[in-house]
Amino acid sequence: MVLGALALLSIGGSVAAAYMNTDYGHVFLVIALTAVIGFTLWFVLIFPKTRFAKKLASPTAVGDLNIDHSLLLEQQGEAYTDLRPSGKANIKDQRFDVVTEGVFLEKGDPVQVVAVEGQRIVVRKI
Numbered sequence: 001m002v003l004g005a006l007a008l009l010s011i012g013g014s015v016a017a018a019y020m021n022t023d024y025g026h027v028f029l030v031i032a033l034t035a036v037i038g039f040t041l042w043f044v045l046i047f048p049k050t051r052f053a054k055k056l057a058s059p060t061a062v063g064d065l066n067i068d069h070s071l072l073l074e075q076q077g078e079a080y081t082d083l084r085p086s087g088k089a090n091i092k093d094q095r096f097d098v099v100t101e102g103v104f105l106e107k108g109d110p111v112q113v114v115a116v117e118g119q120r121i122v123v124r125k126i
Contacts, residue, residue, distance in 0.1 A: 011036065069121055072096070072113045076126060079109045089123055098123045 011032050019025030047053050077091030083105040089098045091113060098111070098121045105111065105125050115122040 008036075067119065069096070069116045069119070072121060073116055074113060076110065076112045077123075079105050079107055079111055079123075082107050083109075083111075083123070089121075091121075096121055100124065 015025065015029050015032050018028035022028075048057070072091055075091050077089050079087065080090050080095055081087040083089070083098065083100045085100040085102055085104060087098065087105075088095050089111055090096075091098075091111075098113075100111075100123055101114070103125065105123075110126040111123040112126050113121055114124045
Protein backbone atom coordinates (compact mmCIF):
# COMPACT_ATOMS: atom_id res chain seq x y z
CA MET A 1 0.00 0.00 0.00
CA VAL A 2 2.81 2.37 0.88
CA LEU A 3 4.71 1.47 -2.28
CA GLY A 4 1.57 2.01 -4.37
CA ALA A 5 1.04 5.45 -2.86
CA LEU A 6 4.68 6.34 -3.47
CA ALA A 7 4.37 5.15 -7.07
CA LEU A 8 1.33 7.34 -7.65
CA LEU A 9 3.11 10.31 -6.09
CA SER A 10 6.11 9.68 -8.34
CA ILE A 11 3.90 9.52 -11.43
CA GLY A 12 2.18 12.75 -10.38
CA GLY A 13 5.55 14.40 -9.78
CA SER A 14 6.84 13.36 -13.17
CA VAL A 15 3.74 14.78 -14.86
CA ALA A 16 4.14 18.03 -12.92
CA ALA A 17 7.82 18.20 -13.91
CA ALA A 18 6.84 17.57 -17.53
CA TYR A 19 4.38 20.47 -17.42
CA MET A 20 6.97 22.80 -15.88
CA ASN A 21 9.96 21.87 -18.05
CA THR A 22 8.48 20.99 -21.46
CA ASP A 23 5.72 21.99 -23.80
CA TYR A 24 4.42 18.39 -23.85
CA GLY A 25 3.04 18.03 -20.32
CA HIS A 26 -0.36 16.97 -21.63
CA VAL A 27 1.29 14.07 -23.53
CA PHE A 28 2.94 12.87 -20.32
CA LEU A 29 -0.39 13.19 -18.51
CA VAL A 30 -2.21 11.08 -21.12
CA ILE A 31 0.53 8.44 -21.05
CA ALA A 32 0.50 8.31 -17.23
CA LEU A 33 -3.31 8.06 -17.02
CA THR A 34 -3.39 5.37 -19.72
CA ALA A 35 -0.71 3.38 -17.92
CA VAL A 36 -2.41 3.62 -14.52
CA ILE A 37 -5.86 2.74 -15.89
CA GLY A 38 -4.42 -0.08 -18.03
CA PHE A 39 -2.50 -1.59 -15.12
CA THR A 40 -5.55 -1.34 -12.84
CA LEU A 41 -7.78 -3.10 -15.38
CA TRP A 42 -5.15 -5.80 -15.93
CA PHE A 43 -4.73 -6.30 -12.19
CA VAL A 44 -8.49 -6.61 -11.58
CA LEU A 45 -9.56 -8.57 -14.67
CA ILE A 46 -6.62 -10.65 -15.85
CA PHE A 47 -4.16 -11.13 -12.97
CA PRO A 48 -6.54 -13.21 -10.77
CA LYS A 49 -6.72 -15.84 -13.55
CA THR A 50 -2.95 -16.28 -13.82
CA ARG A 51 -1.14 -19.29 -12.41
CA PHE A 52 0.84 -17.07 -10.03
CA ALA A 53 -2.28 -15.44 -8.60
CA LYS A 54 -3.94 -18.82 -8.12
CA LYS A 55 -0.97 -19.89 -6.00
CA LEU A 56 -1.46 -16.80 -3.81
CA ALA A 57 -5.20 -17.33 -3.28
CA SER A 58 -6.75 -19.91 -1.00
CA PRO A 59 -9.09 -22.36 -2.79
CA THR A 60 -11.11 -23.03 0.34
CA ALA A 61 -14.34 -21.22 1.03
CA VAL A 62 -14.56 -18.73 3.85
CA GLY A 63 -17.84 -18.26 5.62
CA ASP A 64 -20.39 -20.41 7.37
CA LEU A 65 -18.83 -23.14 9.51
CA ASN A 66 -22.14 -24.95 10.08
CA ILE A 67 -21.72 -24.78 13.85
CA ASP A 68 -25.00 -24.41 15.71
CA HIS A 69 -24.81 -23.19 19.31
CA SER A 70 -28.58 -22.80 19.69
CA LEU A 71 -28.69 -25.84 22.01
CA LEU A 72 -26.76 -23.79 24.58
CA LEU A 73 -29.63 -21.34 25.03
CA GLU A 74 -30.76 -21.18 28.71
CA GLN A 75 -27.89 -23.50 29.74
CA GLN A 76 -25.90 -22.67 32.85
CA GLY A 77 -22.17 -22.73 33.37
CA GLU A 78 -19.26 -20.98 34.99
CA ALA A 79 -16.92 -18.23 33.85
CA TYR A 80 -13.58 -19.88 33.08
CA THR A 81 -11.82 -16.52 32.74
CA ASP A 82 -12.72 -12.99 33.76
CA LEU A 83 -15.39 -11.75 31.36
CA ARG A 84 -14.52 -8.11 30.60
CA PRO A 85 -16.94 -8.30 28.75
CA SER A 86 -15.63 -11.20 26.65
CA GLY A 87 -13.79 -14.30 27.71
CA LYS A 88 -14.29 -18.03 28.10
CA ALA A 89 -16.91 -19.99 29.99
CA ASN A 90 -17.47 -23.66 30.73
CA ILE A 91 -20.97 -24.67 29.65
CA LYS A 92 -22.08 -28.32 29.52
CA ASP A 93 -18.50 -29.47 30.21
CA GLN A 94 -17.17 -27.58 27.17
CA ARG A 95 -15.28 -24.30 26.95
CA PHE A 96 -16.76 -21.55 24.74
CA ASP A 97 -15.84 -17.99 23.83
CA VAL A 98 -18.62 -15.84 25.28
CA VAL A 99 -19.55 -12.20 25.83
CA THR A 100 -21.62 -10.62 28.55
CA GLU A 101 -24.30 -7.98 28.11
CA GLY A 102 -21.67 -5.41 29.04
CA VAL A 103 -21.18 -6.29 32.71
CA PHE A 104 -17.76 -7.44 33.87
CA LEU A 105 -17.80 -10.85 35.57
CA GLU A 106 -15.08 -12.53 37.61
CA LYS A 107 -13.63 -15.98 37.02
CA GLY A 108 -15.84 -18.62 38.65
CA ASP A 109 -19.08 -16.59 38.54
CA PRO A 110 -22.13 -18.67 37.56
CA VAL A 111 -23.51 -17.68 34.15
CA GLN A 112 -26.49 -18.51 31.97
CA VAL A 113 -26.68 -18.28 28.18
CA VAL A 114 -29.31 -15.68 27.28
CA ALA A 115 -28.74 -15.35 23.52
CA VAL A 116 -26.99 -17.07 20.65
CA GLU A 117 -26.36 -14.99 17.53
CA GLY A 118 -24.43 -17.10 15.03
CA GLN A 119 -21.06 -17.74 16.67
CA ARG A 120 -21.70 -15.14 19.39
CA ILE A 121 -22.80 -16.56 22.74
CA VAL A 122 -24.17 -13.99 25.20
CA VAL A 123 -24.21 -14.82 28.91
CA ARG A 124 -25.58 -13.19 32.05
CA LYS A 125 -24.64 -13.70 35.71
CA ILE A 126 -27.14 -15.82 37.61
